[in-house]
Amino acid sequence: MPTIRDIARKSGYSVSTVSRVLNHQKYVSEPAKTAIEAVIKQLDYVPNSLARDLSFGQNKNIGVVLPHNDHPYFNQLLNGIMDAAFSSGYHVVLLPSEYNQAVELDYLEQLKRKNFTALIFTSHGIALSVLAEYTRYGQIVCCEDPGTHHISAVYSHREPAYLAAFKYLKAHKAQQIGLLLSRNLAQSPTWIAVTNAYQQVFNCQPDSELMVGGMRSFEDGYRAAEQLVEKQPTLACYFTNGDDIAAGVRQYHLDHQLPTPLLIGQEKQLSSFLLQLPTIDHHFFTLGQKAFEVALSNHHQVCRFESEFILP
CATH class of the missing domain: 3.40.50.2300 (Response regulator)
Known part of the structure; x- marks a missing residue:
């Protein structure tokens, strides 16, 4: 797979000049731009969008940790998350866990490495204290009462x-x-x-x-x-x-x-x-919508929804 350095070498221009063309920035002459774009087309170069986002301090991935999806709790919650995400410009990445603590810890490490902007834990096997430790690396939202732990949360008061x-x-x-x-x-x-x-x-x-x-x-x-x-x-x-x-x-x-x-x-x-x-x-659809909203925020929030007992 060709890299930005391959384009620079073949076009005869510097890596920084190639980068400015790829990112549609100014201060590139028309001859240079034309030559670099010709090489990009010739090499069929496709930019690494993740690397590009990280270079600008941005990431458009929201990870949703999901033990499984064959229960209405998770289905309704996920539907709410997807509804809120649709027009946000962010990508929802489903992260299956089956309550495996090692798997969930790996997702937290990916948050630390900036692979995700935020993580929403619909449920979890790992301790809340561990989730709290990772909030320094990005927004974490859990879908239960966090108690004394400093974790953003959106949950139903059941x-x-x-x-x-x-x-x-x-x-x-x-x-x-x-x-x-x-x-x-x-x-x-x-x-x-x-x-x-x-x-x-x-x-x-x-x-x-x-x-x-x-x-x-x-x-x-x-x-x-x-x-x-x-x-x-x-x-x-x-x-x-x-x-x-x-x-x-x-x-x-x-x-x-x-x-x-x-x-x-x-x-x-x-x-x-x-x-x-x-x-x-338990209003899980609405809860999912709110969880996504909190995931995009940069500050600590705890939101509680009241469950309702309904007679036929």
Whole structure:
């Protein structure tokens, strides 16, 4: 691949003169410009846009760290980010992580090397304290409450909606509740928020035998219902982390001639509307839009959106 030095050598002009032509700058004579452009065409030279941007102290890449995309949380968040990015002139680069800390650290090192203007962590396996250390190299936005860590954040305040949901279940005489959540890790902020809300309403910890992690889809909900009904045949109430997951639970009960359970979903998906299920709207599309806006800013910001418990 030809370089700027190849153009200078073949045209007989200096590297600085070639650079001025490539960057459409002034102070280049017409004969020199014509000769250099002829060599550029002859060599089929294509400028390295990343190197050029860095030479001007600019970068147009916003990295979005995404553990996976097969859950409505990540889909809605990413849709909001893409919507905000469309007219910004910036490129959104998806960075898959599967919560692998080594992979996430590599993305942070790329921010340090100026490969990205900013990073948006939709979720993460690496500690918030580590993210905070890298904010000296560029803007980092996390999508959870950063607590005492000095990290820009855009997140949904979920606890009041979780409390309202469990109070609804308690009012409907729910005795045992299957909890279907996304991550298996007890340190997951969502897992902590859900179990704390449960304890406040029912004055006890949820039954660990009725808690299932790794829920992402309709099929996962169906399998989880099978697993929980085998443990507790009379289980008739589920709090899930997605409306499609709740729909999967419902379908298992229908397919096995079991009473339709009391269900609560999340994310305000089409399935909650069609099946008339209670759901929780975390406003993730709007949150994604705001996360991108904060990523482009040069100062620390923390923005909170209030989740809503919605009855059909």
